[in-house]
Amino acid sequence: MNRREFIKTTSAVVSTATLFGGHEKLFAAGMDNVKVALVGCGGRGTGALGNFHEAARHLNMKVEIVALADFFMSQATKVAEKFKVPKELCLAGPTAYKKVMATDADIVLLVTPPNFRPVHFEAAINAGKHVFMEKPVAVDPPGARKIIDVGELANQKGLAVVAGTQRRHENSYLETHFAINKGAIGPIRNAKVWWCGGALWYRERHPGEDDASYLVRNWVNFTEMSGDHIVEQHVHNLDVANWFLDRYPKTALGFGDRVHRKTGNQYDFFSIDYDYGDGVNVHSMCRQINGTYPRISEFFTGTTGSTFGSGQGKEEFATPYKMPPKPHVKNPYVQEHINLLDSIARGNPLNEAKNVGTSTMTGIMGRISAYTGQMIRWSDLMENTESPFYNLAMSPSPMDFEKGTVKAPEEETAAKPGKPS
Numbered sequence: 001m002n003r004r005e006f007i008k009t010t011s012a013v014v015s016t017a018t019l020f021g022g023h024e025k026l027f028a029a030g031m032d033n034v035k036v037a038l039v040g041c042g043g044r045g046t047g048a049l050g051n052f053h054e055a056a057r058h059l060n061m062k063v064e065i066v067a068l069a070d071f072f073m074s075q076a077t078k079v080a081e082k083f084k085v086p087k088e089l090c091l092a093g094p095t096a097y098k099k100v101m102a103t104d105a106d107i108v109l110l111v112t113p114p115n116f117r118p119v120h121f122e123a124a125i126n127a128g129k130h131v132f133m134e135k136p137v138a139v140d141p142p143g144a145r146k147i148i149d150v151g152e153l154a155n156q157k158g159l160a161v162v163a164g165t166q167r168r169h170e171n172s173y174l175e176t177h178f179a180i181n182k183g184a185i186g187p188i189r190n191a192k193v194w195w196c197g198g199a200l201w202y203r204e205r206h207p208g209e210d211d212a213s214y215l216v217r218n219w220v221n222f223t224e225m226s227g228d229h230i231v232e233q234h235v236h237n238l239d240v241a242n243w244f245l246d247r248y249p250k251t252a253l254g255f256g257d258r259v260h261r262k263t264g265n266q267y268d269f270f271s272i273d274y275d276y277g278d279g280v281n282v283h284s285m286c287r288q289i290n291g292t293y294p295r296i297s298e299f300f301t302g303t304t305g306s307t308f309g310s311g312q313g314k315e316e317f318a319t320p321y322k323m324p325p326k327p328h329v330k331n332p333y334v335q336e337h338i339n340l341l342d343s344i345a346r347g348n349p350l351n352e353a354k355n356v357g358t359s360t361m362t363g364i365m366g367r368i369s370a371y372t373g374q375m376i377r378w379s380d381l382m383e384n385t386e387s388p389f390y391n392l393a394m395s396p397s398p399m400d401f402e403k404g405t406v407k408a409p410e411e412e413t414a415a416k417p418g419k420p421s
């Protein structure tokens, strides 16, 4: 069996493997190294590659980097230097991801801005790669649906897909989830979720810089690139709400506005009421404004109690609500890669595409409500092809970047809901 076949069919071999902290090799004879490639060599891409190495160390596996791709060659070579691999492995440009998929990488890490994720994810699964992809995974409804569909294809192909919604790999969250499922606070009746913090960075256009390069460098300020911050950051908390409630909102109704932000076309704050049916509502707030009250968390109220998503401020849950201990590392950014590799080795690949696709769609749903002033239904985005929102696709699209037809959106302005009085 060659190593590629092996990585796809290792379940029997590793049934007794010690996960980590132990000394058995997860990938038995002939499979103690894994080939990885990175698409998107920025801050998180560099971090994710480091986390991947650390996870592999816990599993006694060796990592071989086979390609590093970025829009800019300078970004890719920075990562090559950091990880001490030859610059010949670096690839650049908006189509560099295609060359990555043609390598013999076992796993690809997709860490560009989120507007590119659906196209990159589809290419990776078509090429038979296991995937780690950062959240969020799309910026518009067609993109989020593509992630869910391609995730299904990954299932059929037996490929693992782990997303950067790391709270799902964080012990404190897993403990709270376990306790709530066992009835520690009774059925959830409502929740509040927050990502309220300061302003992120912005980058001004260099003299003579083309639209595509400018948008890539300043991506966190353009909805077409990031989805706006209700999608880009707040997806973490919305994901916890969907996870703990084990369903998606039926409707979203909310508002937001642009106040201080420089460059781009995003809002600075959103306040959205998500209706999950059965009288259960989740109030979501997110804000990126300096000098305002900060809070990043989730709070659930049940019929008999309440708790933060992380269990923060609580005594340990008592039996029978206490999760049986299981091996884990403290850093969820490492644990998610351990879980990815472990699931592949066991021949039982994790697939988080639907979770992260639907949580991304939840953020998109709130954003569309705030931008338009309308109540948005889940069915408008997922089922009702006649809805004006079903095919709402962002422009420029990833294909515009590939074809060199990018036109930057108008700046220093933002969506205005309703009509002037």
Ligand SMILES: NC(=O)c1ccc[n+]([C@@H]2O[C@H](COP(=O)([O-])OP(=O)(O)OC[C@H]3O[C@@H](n4cnc5c(N)ncnc54)[C@H](O)[C@@H]3O)[C@@H](O)[C@H]2O)c1
Pocket (backbone or CB within 6 Å): 039, 040, 041, 042, 043, 044, 045, 069, 070, 071, 072, 075, 093, 094, 096, 097, 111, 112, 113, 114, 116, 134, 135, 136, 164, 165, 166, 216, 232, 401
């Ligand atoms: N899970 C988390 O807590 C967490 C934290 C930070 C960022 N993120 C996510 O990670 C992703 C990247 O964020 P970041 O902070 O690293 O941004 P970044 O700007 O530091 O890096 C993005 C990199 O992608 C490159 N790039 C852009 N378009 C590309 C393309 N088409 N092909 C190849 N490379 C391309 C850019 O040149 C840049 O080097 C985002 O989706 C972000 O939301 C997640």
